Amino acid sequence: MEHDNLIDPVFDTGFKGYPRTQAPRRRSEIGAAGWNVLAGDLPLPLALLKREALEHNLAWMQARVRQWGIDIAPHGKTTMSPQLFRRQLDTGAWGLTFATVTQLAVGVAAGARHTLIANQVVSDEDLAGIQLLLRAHEGLRIVFLVDSPAQLALIEGWAARHADSRPFEVMLEIGVAGARTGCRTHEEAVALATAVHASAAVRLAGIECYEGQGATGESKPDTDYTNTLMDRVEAVARHCETHGLFEGSEVLVSAGGSALYDLVAVRLRPALGLPVRGLLRSGCYVTHDHGTYQRLQVSIDARLGCAAGESLRPAMEVWATVQSCPEPRLAIVAMGKRDVSFDLSMPVPIARAPRGALAASAVPASWEITALNDQHGYLRWDAADDALAPMVGERVGFGISHPCTTFDKWHWMPIVEDDYRVSDAVSMHF
Numbered sequence: 001m002e003h004d005n006l007i008d009p010v011f012d013t014g015f016k017g018y019p020r021t022q023a024p025r026r027r028s029e030i031g032a033a034g035w036n037v038l039a040g041d042l043p044l045p046l047a048l049l050k051r052e053a054l055e056h057n058l059a060w061m062q063a064r065v066r067q068w069g070i071d072i073a074p075h076g077k078t079t080m081s082p083q084l085f086r087r088q089l090d091t092g093a094w095g096l097t098f099a100t101v102t103q104l105a106v107g108v109a110a111g112a113r114h115t116l117i118a119n120q121v122v123s124d125e126d127l128a129g130i131q132l133l134l135r136a137h138e139g140l141r142i143v144f145l146v147d148s149p150a151q152l153a154l155i156e157g158w159a160a161r162h163a164d165s166r167p168f169e170v171m172l173e174i175g176v177a178g179a180r181t182g183c184r185t186h187e188e189a190v191a192l193a194t195a196v197h198a199s200a201a202v203r204l205a206g207i208e209c210y211e212g213q214g215a216t217g218e219s220k221p222d223t224d225y226t227n228t229l230m231d232r233v234e235a236v237a238r239h240c241e242t243h244g245l246f247e248g249s250e251v252l253v254s255a256g257g258s259a260l261y262d263l264v265a266v267r268l269r270p271a272l273g274l275p276v277r278g279l280l281r282s283g284c285y286v287t288h289d290h291g292t293y294q295r296l297q298v299s300i301d302a303r304l305g306c307a308a309g310e311s312l313r314p315a316m317e318v319w320a321t322v323q324s325c326p327e328p329r330l331a332i333v334a335m336g337k338r339d340v341s342f343d344l345s346m347p348v349p350i351a352r353a354p355r356g357a358l359a360a361s362a363v364p365a366s367w368e369i370t371a372l373n374d375q376h377g378y379l380r381w382d383a384a385d386d387a388l389a390p391m392v393g394e395r396v397g398f399g400i401s402h403p404c405t406t407f408d409k410w411h412w413m414p415i416v417e418d419d420y421r422v423s424d425a426v427s428m429h430f
Helices: 004-005 027-033 051-068 080-093 101-109 125-136 149-161 186-198 221-244 260-265 292-304 383-388
Strands: 046-050 097-099 114-121 141-145 168-174 203-211 251-255 277-280 314-327 330-333 348-353 368-372 376-380 395-399 412-416 422-427
Touching: 027 422, 046 051, 051 080, 051 260, 051 277, 051 412, 080 097, 080 101, 080 422, 097 101, 101 114, 101 125, 125 141, 125 149, 141 149, 141 203, 149 186, 149 203, 168 186, 168 221, 186 203, 186 221, 203 221, 203 368, 221 251, 221 260, 221 292, 260 277, 260 292, 348 368
Parallel strands: 046 412, 097 114, 114 141, 141 168, 168 203, 203 251, 251 277
Antiparallel strands: 046 314, 314 330, 314 395, 330 376, 348 395, 368 376, 412 422
């Protein structure tokens, strides 16, 4: 993957949301085009990023992990955007996290040299792919997760057939009953750590867990749940240190989705005899949202003592046109499941701009998206707001819930100023 074409790709009318009346442009030329979303210079629907909120989130999270004395390796699967990867790394991220080897290859091409795969690697193709990347990029580090003797046996079988391969760096994953991957008991974890240490195919670099599936948004149960999990992580780490199972100059201890990151962050540097590098893996912080993560952030802000708007800010919006008002208190907007996330909750109407208007204004509180089809959204409101009903041709801006599943519906997004002037762009590689 050629670096220039990855960081500075050419956009054209083959990209949803790119103007059909415009010639192809490189990303670096987009800001000089003079486009404004509210002037109608780009076709809708359109997903976009607000520059000031984006830059605030990057700086705020980097400052926060610095205060905690840990590092951040943001989860790249959120955006799969090389330009956003570069912004995260340039802001001070230790490295990047991915879910698959295919995703990781994009991050490496964008310049990441410290990488995690927060997932188990089991296939021959993926193991071979890791070795190819290690050979192709000097100084590259790739660490992935192990959680079973069966997985270790597959890795050892592959390594036995490839005598020239390097040992794989792995972290032991501590899991939660009823959730996803990871060792369920202390006994399973220490037995696997012992087997990993005895294997020539792998090297134990640290301990990992994922706490996000237990989040409720209520501080007391979330704190209790997180501490119980991190107590287990620390107990396994102490066992591994006591028995000399870790290899390398430091121990990696990693956790952190985007729901309870403050609670795990303070537990990522257990007092061991070896140096410990705590790695937070939050990914959605980069754009935040107007839904699930905004709701969860309220509790985080209370625990951190942050005033409203001081911490993370929503940076992503999706704009669409009202195409029909077929019955009372129903407007159909030209935006559907192919354009916006809906897996955690529906898009949230946040702004409106009548046809021809160059400024956006707030929407009535009763406006609500009640359903989505592939290309249509059902916008409804209360009778009390009939006088403020949307009109055919009007533009409506929506906040989203869960940025990951909006990013993967687009191949590019413009970056805009607060007045919706286009100043830059990013590409996505899902």
